[in-house]
Amino acid sequence: MKKILLCIVFLTLIGACSSDNEGVEPEPSAGLKATFERSTMLTNWADNIIIPSYDAFSLELDALNTSFDTFKTDASTTNLIAFRASWLSAYKMWQRVSMFEIGPAETLGFRLNMNIYPTDSEKITGYIVSGTYDLSLSSNRDAKGFPALDYFINGIGADDEAIVAKYNDTDKDATFTYVEVVLTEMTTLTNNVITEWKTSYRDVFVANDGASATASVDRLANDYIFYYEKFLRAGKMGIPLGVFSGTTLPQNVEAYYQQGTSNELFLEGLSAVQDFFNGKHFGSSTTGESLASYLDALNTVKNGEDLNNIINTQFNTAREMVAGLASFRSEIENSSLPTEMLLAYDEVQKAVVLLKVDMVSAMSISIDYVDADGD
Amino acid sequence: MKKLLFTLMALSGLIFTSCESDDAPPTVVAIAPNCTDNVQNGDETGVDCGGSCSPCETAVDPEPEEPEIENPATYSFLRGADNTVSFGGQTTRLQMGDEIISAFKTTTKTKAELAAMFTHEEGAMDFEDTELNTSGKNMRSKTAASIDFFASNALGQAEIRADFDGYLAAQVDEVFPNWGVTATPGVAGQIPDGSSTRYVSALGLEYNQLWTKGLIGAMVTDQTLNGYLSPAVLDAGSNTEDNDAGTVAEGKAYTTMEHKWDEAYGYVYGLNADKADPNADLGADSFLNKYILRVEGDDSFTGIADEIFQAFKLGRAAIVATQYDVRDEQAEIIRLKVSEIIGIRAVYYLQTAKSSIDQETPDFGGAFHDISEGYGFIYSLQFTRKPNSTDPYFTKAEVDAFLDKLMGDGDDGLWDVKASTLESIATDIAAGFEFTLEAASE
Numbered sequence: 001m002k003k004i005l006l007c008i009v010f011l012t013l014i015g016a017c018s019s020d021n022e023g024v025e026p027e028p029s030a031g032l033k034a035t036f037e038r039s040t041m042l043t044n045w046a047d048n049i050i051i052p053s054y055d056a057f058s059l060e061l062d063a064l065n066t067s068f069d070t071f072k073t074d075a076s077t078t079n080l081i082a083f084r085a086s087w088l089s090a091y092k093m094w095q096r097v098s099m100f101e102i103g104p105a106e107t108l109g110f111r112l113n114m115n116i117y118p119t120d121s122e123k124i125t126g127y128i129v130s131g132t133y134d135l136s137l138s139s140n141r142d143a144k145g146f147p148a149l150d151y152f153i154n155g156i157g158a159d160d161e162a163i164v165a166k167y168n169d170t171d172k173d174a175t176f177t178y179v180e181v182v183l184t185e186m187t188t189l190t191n192n193v194i195t196e197w198k199t200s201y202r203d204v205f206v207a208n209d210g211a212s213a214t215a216s217v218d219r220l221a222n223d224y225i226f227y228y229e230k231f232l233r234a235g236k237m238g239i240p241l242g243v244f245s246g247t248t249l250p251q252n253v254e255a256y257y258q259q260g261t262s263n264e265l266f267l268e269g270l271s272a273v274q275d276f277f278n279g280k281h282f283g284s285s286t287t288g289e290s291l292a293s294y295l296d297a298l299n300t301v302k303n304g305e306d307l308n309n310i311i312n313t314q315f316n317t318a319r320e321m322v323a324g325l326a327s328f329r330s331e332i333e334n335s336s337l338p339t340e341m342l343l344a345y346d347e348v349q350k351a352v353v354l355l356k357v358d359m360v361s362a363m364s365i366s367i368d369y370v371d372a373d374g375d
Numbered sequence: 376m377k378k379l380l381f382t383l384m385a386l387s388g389l390i391f392t393s394c395e396s397d398d399a400p401p402t403v404v405a406i407a408p409n410c411t412d413n414v415q416n417g418d419e420t421g422v423d424c425g426g427s428c429s430p431c432e433t434a435v436d437p438e439p440e441e442p443e444i445e446n447p448a449t450y451s452f453l454r455g456a457d458n459t460v461s462f463g464g465q466t467t468r469l470q471m472g473d474e475i476i477s478a479f480k481t482t483t484k485t486k487a488e489l490a491a492m493f494t495h496e497e498g499a500m501d502f503e504d505t506e507l508n509t510s511g512k513n514m515r516s517k518t519a520a521s522i523d524f525f526a527s528n529a530l531g532q533a534e535i536r537a538d539f540d541g542y543l544a545a546q547v548d549e550v551f552p553n554w555g556v557t558a559t560p561g562v563a564g565q566i567p568d569g570s571s572t573r574y575v576s577a578l579g580l581e582y583n584q585l586w587t588k589g590l591i592g593a594m595v596t597d598q599t600l601n602g603y604l605s606p607a608v609l610d611a612g613s614n615t616e617d618n619d620a621g622t623v624a625e626g627k628a629y630t631t632m633e634h635k636w637d638e639a640y641g642y643v644y645g646l647n648a649d650k651a652d653p654n655a656d657l658g659a660d661s662f663l664n665k666y667i668l669r670v671e672g673d674d675s676f677t678g679i680a681d682e683i684f685q686a687f688k689l690g691r692a693a694i695v696a697t698q699y700d701v702r703d704e705q706a707e708i709i710r711l712k713v714s715e716i717i718g719i720r721a722v723y724y725l726q727t728a729k730s731s732i733d734q735e736t737p738d739f740g741g742a743f744h745d746i747s748e749g750y751g752f753i754y755s756l757q758f759t760r761k762p763n764s765t766d767p768y769f770t771k772a773e774v775d776a777f778l779d780k781l782m783g784d785g786d787d788g789l790w791d792v793k794a795s796t797l798e799s800i801a802t803d804i805a806a807g808f809e810f811t812l813e814a815a816s817e
Contacts, residue, residue: 243529246494246515246536337537342530349527370612 036297037289038217039209044279044288045220046202052282053096054194060090061187068183072176075167077160084153088261091146095269099227099276102220103205104196108189111231112141118251119147121155128174135185144182147254152179155257211364218365221291225355226369228273233352236266237322237345240332250332260327267322270348274315291359300362302354307362311354318347444696449651450640450688452695454621457628460650462641467512469645469660471495472590474502475514476661479543479583480574482551489543515539518593521601522608523765524758531771535593538754542586550574550582560787568740573747578788579739581747587661588720588751592758595642595663596713600760603639604690604706610699619697633694636702640687643667643713654680663716670716673723675814683712707762714759714768717752718808722815724749725801733794743789746781746797753777756804768807777803 067086071079094115101111120142127133127143135144152175157163166175208216234244235254240262242248255261279290287293292308300307321344325331331341356367410419410428418426425431452459475492478484492501497511519525519535549563554574556564563577575581602608609632616622618632627634646660647653657680658668671680690705724745731742756769756777769777777800785791805812 238529241529243532337533339530342533345529346527349529353527367612 036294037209038211038215038294039206041279041289041291041294042206042209042216044281044290045276046197046206048281048284048286048288049276049279050097050100051194051197051202053093053100054190054197056282057090057093057097058190058194060086060093061183061190064090065183065187068179071167072180075164075172077164080153080160080164080167084258087146087149087153088258088264091255091261091265092268094146095265096272096282098231098269099224099273100220101223101227102216103201104193106223108192109138110189110193112138113189114145114186115147115254116141116145117147117150117254118256119143119145119151121151124148124151124178128171128178131174133178133181135181144185146186147256148182149179150255150257150261152182153257154255213366213368217363219368221360221363221365222368224273224276224291225352225360225367228355229352232266232269232273233345233348236262236269237328237341237348240328241338241341241345242332243342243345248332248336248338250329253328253332256329259329262328263322263325266328267319270315270319270322274312274319277311277315291363295359295362298362300358302358307354307358311351311359314347314351314354318344318351321347442696442698444689444692444698444701446689446692449649450644450653450684450691451651452633452691454623454628459629459633460637460640461627461629461634462637462645464512465638465641466645467507467510468514468517468594469642469662470504471502471507471512471514472587472594473661474504474507475543476583476587479546479586482554484547484551486544486547489547490540493539493543514590514594517598518590519597519758521597521605521758523601523605523760524597524767525601526607539586539589539593542582542589545576546582549576560790566740566743568738568744571740571744573740573744575743575747576788578782579743579746579790579792580750580788581744584744584747585751585754588748589754591662591666591751592717592755596717596755597758599639599642599663600710600713601758603635603642604709606703608635609694609702615699618694630694633691636687636691636694639709640691643683643687654684663713666716666720670719673719673814673817675810675817676715676719679712679715683709686712710760711762714761715808715810717755717759718768718804719810719815721749721752721756722801722805722812723817724752725797725804726812726816728792729794729797729801732792732797739790742792746789746792750778750781753781753800753804769804 064083064086067079067083071083097105098111098115105111123140123143133140133143153163156166156175166172205216208214212218238244240249240252250256253262254265277290278292279288280286281288292312295308295311296306302310325341325344328341331338360367409417410423413422415422417428419428420426421431450460471492475489478489478492488501491499493513494515495501495507495510495513498508500508502508515536518539519532525532553562553564556562558564558566558575558579561577563575565572565574566579567573573581574583612631614630614632614635618630621630623629624631624634629637643663644650644653644659646664648656648659653659653664657671658665667680667683670676671678686705686708690702690709693699693701693705728742728745728749731738731745753774757767757771757774759768760766761768780796781792781800782788784793784796801816802812805815
């Protein structure tokens with residue numbers, strides 16, 4: 001606070017003694033506004049990151065649908081492998097859009113409908129047998145989306161041969177139909193989100209450039225931190241590790257049926273989080289106004305070091321630690337105390353405090369969600 | 376603060392005018408506020424007085440006064456007619472602890488049953504007290520779980536929880552089968568301690584003591600000092616704003632900040648009969664409360680029970696009065712005093728055991744019992760908190776080194792322990808605190 005005050009005074013003094021005689025108003029907020037425009041950041045987020053990422057995700061889904069059609073026509077091992085590759089590629093791209101749960105994504109419950117895991121394979125099997133199901137029901141979120149596809153592509157049989165056999169036996173039509181319903185819903189939801197971003201929400205989002213609890217920056221920053229804390233940190237690592245339950249839950253890893261994919265998805269998610277923090281344009285190394293540049297503009301330091309650097313360093317440390325792990329499933333299943341993965345988790349956790357306490361207080365953003373600590 | 380801002384703005388405004396005065400029309404001449412202009416300006420708090428002028432004669436309120444702290448005689452706080460003090464979850468966990476302590480001596484209990492009591496899930500029939508069964512609380516989830524020490528230390532948390540799981544399991548695996556066997560070096564079993572009988576492991580440790588005294592640190596102290604009394608908890612989210620405005624938690628009579636403080640209080644006084652006046656029956660549980668009473672009984676520390684209670688009470692009253700500096704000062708007092716309770720008891724048991732060992736016929740039963748209690752208190756040191764710091768009095772590594780040393784005089788653990796080892800650990804612990812070895816040994 002004292003630092004800000006000093007800044008204000010300093011800037012007002014400069015303003016007061018500036019050479020032009022236009023009568024510069026010594027308005028306290030003038031200094032900050034001059035160095036950082038929230039609206040520029042919002043534009044960068046919408047036009048260079050969010051919408052291009054959604055577009056890329058949509059293309060991935062198209063490719064996934066195509067591979068599925070090929071597999072459906074000829075359920076061979078080769079086509080299964082191709083279908084699986086498209087699934088993984090789309091699942092990775094999903095990690096780059098999952099954090100944007102705002103606007104149409106929020107209204108539609110995009111994340112909840114696309115990626116709830118563990119998936120309930122028993123429920124899915126029951127639906128295939130009965131042929132009666134409504135996947136739009138909220139109670140069926142654990143029977144669709146990427147995790148359900150994981151089951152169909154990797155978990156329905158012990159190996160590729162057994163999996164392919166499932167798509168050639170007498171029940172195959174019901175199975176194909178189910179996968180098709182899942183894919184269609186994912187595609188429709190995605191199209192709806194993108195269309196609304198492009199036709200109306202983009203402008204609403206960018207125009208809402210104030211600084212209040214309902215302004216776009218405050219809201220997306222909250223969504224971003226919420227995603228990092230609850231979905232990246234807890235969902236992908238903490239919950240399976242048993243950090244919250246006391247017992248390890250290996251069946252709760254993302255992409256349970258394909259060993260090692262959980263790690264890959266986590267790392268992609270972490271990179272997406274870091275890229276967003278740095279305002280990196282999608283598919284390019286160019287950066288624009290971002291949370292990082294905002295912190296720099298505010299000249300935020302913690303213990304004498306630039307907070308922007310501290311946060312990036314922490315992301316990098318976390319990435320290195322996670323990259324060194326065996327598959328999450330084996331880390332958790334093979335040890336009652338998954339030491340290495342817990343240590344990696346701690347590094348992931350450390351960024352929560354930096355974002356949720358240090359960063360937001362510098363930006364005067366209030367955290368709009370509370371942790372239930374179960375007292 | 377506002378005054379400062381005003382002053383600075385006024386000051387910079389002056390410079391602004393002076394820089395521009397060359398071009399300014401002569402009618403807009405700015406005159407610096409002074410003490411004789413018959414206007415309240417500048418930093419004056421009245422007309423031509425206060426601030427940098429001479430003090431005002433009549434007390435014009437210089438700034439809005441902070442509400443006064445109303446410190447009640449007992450820990451009793453109301454909002455209107457409603458009681459605002461609530462800590463049912465803490466009471467429940469302490470009650471669960473008492474049942475688990477007795478289960479340690481129920482040889483028919485299985486490992487799964489003991490584990491289920493510690494990790495209780497709502498509705499499971501783990502306890503004799505059926506009300507506990509309906510609770511969704513358990514002890515294990517609050518073991519090594521404070522925000523300050525464990526939010527970014529999932530590995531440490533898992534290791535510590537594994538220790539407590541291990542004590543429960545080892546009691547069933549090692550001690551129950553030998554319940555009717557006399558303990559000898561390397562053999563678990565029973566050993567007399569005066570008129571009592573103790574049940575120890577092959578190394579002479581009483582697992583129930585390790586578990587109970589260890590949880591005084593890992594649950595009670597950690598939750599209190601490093602959790603609920605921490606600004607990270609008290610000031611989380613909109614707590615400060617809400618408490619300033621008197622906005623209560625949804626459906627409750629208390630603000631969230633008030634409640635967090637009360638939950639700290641609940642870990643210390645959750646089983647006292649009169650929860651507003653807990654020192655009337657101090658020693659109501661088997662955890663911290665009992666040892667506040669013990670230390671209070673040592674002449675060198677008489678008064679400590681009241682100091683802890685008064686700090687809790689004043690801190691809570693300060694929250695009501697939105698005086699957070701006072702609140703935090705009280706939290707530091709509690710951190711200091713509760714940490715001392717643990718340090719004093721660790722030293723006390725080591726010194727008592729030393730006397731039992733250090734005689735012609737060593738009293739192993741008495742020594743093992745005291746050392747087992749001491750072991751738990753030493754373990755608990757890693758959850759203490761030095762005031763105005765983020766550190767415990769002894770780190771986990773230091774604690775582990777103490778315990779290795781304690782068990783390391785020979786292959787048979789406590790059967791081989793030397794009086795000099797006990798003395799040396801006690802000395803090192805006392806050196807970390809402000810009390811003396813002698814004072815704690817009484």
